[in-house]
Amino acid sequence: MKAGFISLGLIGGSLAMAIREKYPDARLVAYNRSREPLIQALKDGIIDAATFEIDETFRDCDYIFLCAPVQTNISFIPRLIPYLSDSTVLTDVGSTKANIHKAVAKIIPGAHFIGGHPMAGKEKSSYFNASSGLLKNCYYYLTPSDGASSEDIKRMEELIRSLDCNPIIVDPDKHDFIVGAISHVPHMAAYMLVKLVKDEDTTEEYMRVTAAGGFKDTTRVASSDPTMWTEICLANRDNMLKLMDGYISKLRDVRRLISKGDKDALHALFSEARDYRNSIINTVKIRRRSKGLTGRMQVPGDKSISHRAVMFGAIAEGITHISGFLNGADCISTINCFRAMGVNIEHDGGTKVTVHGVGLHGLKKPEGVLDCGNSGTTTRLISGILAGQDFASTVTGDASVRRRPMKRIMTPLKEMGADIASADGNDCAPLIIKPSSLHGISFKTEVASAQVKSAILLAGLYAGGETTVTEPARSRDYTELMLSAMGADIERDGLSVTLRPGNTLRAKDIMVPGDISSAAYFIGAALILKGSDLLIENTGINPTRAGIIEVFQRMGGDVSLENEKLTAGERVADIRVRSSLLHGTEISGDIIPTLIDELPLIAVVAAFAEGTTVIKDAAELKVKESDRIALVTKNLKAMGADIEATEDGFIINGEGSPRQLHGIAVDDCMDHRIAMSFAVAGLAADGDTEIIHPECVSISYPGFFKDLLTDN
Numbered sequence: 001m002k003a004g005f006i007s008l009g010l011i012g013g014s015l016a017m018a019i020r021e022k023y024p025d026a027r028l029v030a031y032n033r034s035r036e037p038l039i040q041a042l043k044d045g046i047i048d049a050a051t052f053e054i055d056e057t058f059r060d061c062d063y064i065f066l067c068a069p070v071q072t073n074i075s076f077i078p079r080l081i082p083y084l085s086d087s088t089v090l091t092d093v094g095s096t097k098a099n100i101h102k103a104v105a106k107i108i109p110g111a112h113f114i115g116g117h118p119m120a121g122k123e124k125s126s127y128f129n130a131s132s133g134l135l136k137n138c139y140y141y142l143t144p145s146d147g148a149s150s151e152d153i154k155r156m157e158e159l160i161r162s163l164d165c166n167p168i169i170v171d172p173d174k175h176d177f178i179v180g181a182i183s184h185v186p187h188m189a190a191y192m193l194v195k196l197v198k199d200e201d202t203t204e205e206y207m208r209v210t211a212a213g214g215f216k217d218t219t220r221v222a223s224s225d226p227t228m229w230t231e232i233c234l235a236n237r238d239n240m241l242k243l244m245d246g247y248i249s250k251l252r253d254v255r256r257l258i259s260k261g262d263k264d265a266l267h268a269l270f271s272e273a274r275d276y277r278n279s280i281i282n283t284v285k286i287r288r289r290s291k292g293l294t295g296r297m298q299v300p301g302d303k304s305i306s307h308r309a310v311m312f313g314a315i316a317e318g319i320t321h322i323s324g325f326l327n328g329a330d331c332i333s334t335i336n337c338f339r340a341m342g343v344n345i346e347h348d349g350g351t352k353v354t355v356h357g358v359g360l361h362g363l364k365k366p367e368g369v370l371d372c373g374n375s376g377t378t379t380r381l382i383s384g385i386l387a388g389q390d391f392a393s394t395v396t397g398d399a400s401v402r403r404r405p406m407k408r409i410m411t412p413l414k415e416m417g418a419d420i421a422s423a424d425g426n427d428c429a430p431l432i433i434k435p436s437s438l439h440g441i442s443f444k445t446e447v448a449s450a451q452v453k454s455a456i457l458l459a460g461l462y463a464g465g466e467t468t469v470t471e472p473a474r475s476r477d478y479t480e481l482m483l484s485a486m487g488a489d490i491e492r493d494g495l496s497v498t499l500r501p502g503n504t505l506r507a508k509d510i511m512v513p514g515d516i517s518s519a520a521y522f523i524g525a526a527l528i529l530k531g532s533d534l535l536i537e538n539t540g541i542n543p544t545r546a547g548i549i550e551v552f553q554r555m556g557g558d559v560s561l562e563n564e565k566l567t568a569g570e571r572v573a574d575i576r577v578r579s580s581l582l583h584g585t586e587i588s589g590d591i592i593p594t595l596i597d598e599l600p601l602i603a604v605v606a607a608f609a610e611g612t613t614v615i616k617d618a619a620e621l622k623v624k625e626s627d628r629i630a631l632v633t634k635n636l637k638a639m640g641a642d643i644e645a646t647e648d649g650f651i652i653n654g655e656g657s658p659r660q661l662h663g664i665a666v667d668d669c670m671d672h673r674i675a676m677s678f679a680v681a682g683l684a685a686d687g688d689t690e691i692i693h694p695e696c697v698s699i700s701y702p703g704f705f706k707d708l709l710t711d712n
């Protein structure tokens, strides 16, 4: 790889260092106005060549990073033209994007330009404050131009991810408004607070001398580079003016409350702001826990059932009352998608949802794209339904969803006659689905995936003739059970499920039991923490989901089911779990689909067991919300565990008695299951374990940290 840097300051330098660390053989070249950074970077072995001109040095780069202040970056673009090839991705690291996009479009129409903005930094500029770790775990905005091909975007995303950053793709205008609010206006607030204190201070300078804590924290960024911030303000003028008006009016609000002496209103206002801040900024630190987990608890509703209750309720006739609904971000995405198609869905903001079904043919064309957020289940299942509609639609999601393989549903849906295509031609979302007439098929899936099976069966509701799906192993069967309970003609025979269209779906009230995937973290934690005796009540134990119970029992875990019953057609039980001395086992074959989401947790628990655990036949883990084989291995290794990644799983040599895992800052890649699994590891590891993106647990378990860390 060859990468060029125009200007080697704090961000350019940190990026070059991170690339050098990851790609020791890469050729890195840099231009800078002043000599010192270049000389130092050459000495450090960070760059291979330095120049004071934009010249031949930049020919044939795979990437060129514009790392000067925003306006200055633009001035370099014409000078780079002779050295850009078709395979050069031109990018920048500037804090505003709309202006550079405009400039690039004018100067080099069709350029392979992808705006970039790592959301990291510090108030000190220059190469001499740069470090390879500065960008670690940061969000990295990417704003592809029309000239950037999907291959360019993929390459860029992969590069960014390989540097341990989290790429997020957005539109340049949207980017500028977002960072206006979370970065640009806060800088203005900081500069002006400092100015206030400067102007108001007395001749004794008490303010200057005693300024500490709050003042320092709030104004840290007022030490930032004035040149850079002058440029940013001018480049993002309109957004900043609008947001500053908003900020001024908020200051006026609080001023009014203070002047009125409205204690309650002030308290409420501060609480609201504090809670929001805590929910977005805090990382969570987990300490070793000396006591076991005891008492009784319940986990939130099952994610798979909650999705289906909304979706099938929407296309049923009548009203579906859902109780125990999982109020997590994924299921909210499902609600939003169906609302966008004209379905009236009431949600009390908690566990109660009422869906006013519109019948199989009552959905309306959505105005915009259907955004499935982080939810693979929404994306795949909804595509099956959309394939049968008489309107065109586009389905997309966040960066994680847009990386996940969709060919697995596109192939069978196309075979049924669906007109479904990947917008970027990479077999990933966004998916464009146009009206067509469907016919039933008999399809053998390559992977045991409930999402694939469900997408096909849902399209089958709209097809002429019957549809049969045969899986290599049985995946979770909620779709079959719920559709059948709602009146669909559906039949199971071994590993095959057949649906005969023609019946209308009738609304049915649904009581969602606790999600066994969420219970799993507490089962795992209770097993490895001495002195545990925990009862997790009302948890779904559908045999196509509950493989984890069998596996933990096989490992010597004291896990048992109490109070087993059928609730609204689903098997539920209270799960009793007590601390146990665990030993290794092999997990492979047909049991894998029944515990696929629990495998990261099982790997963590295996690291605390005696002996070797082998997990096989789980290559699917690579295409979940993150590459879970890579992430589990990386984090467990960093904690000191003996784990090896294989093509389709892991080999974990349990810690046994002498070795003790130690806490780390967990690279969770915003994957909820990784964050929760490693929070469990943190309870039994020495020192602090820090979950960097704790907010990601809200995908499937919004109150997770409260439940895990609050003593009962």
Ligand code: S3P
Binding pocket: 303, 304, 305, 307, 377, 448, 449, 450, 451, 452, 454, 475, 476, 596, 597, 620
């Ligand atoms: C799900 C099926 C599983 C699972 C996901 C939810 C579902 O995915 O990993 O969290 O609700 O159908 P696959 O079906 O792709 O294995």
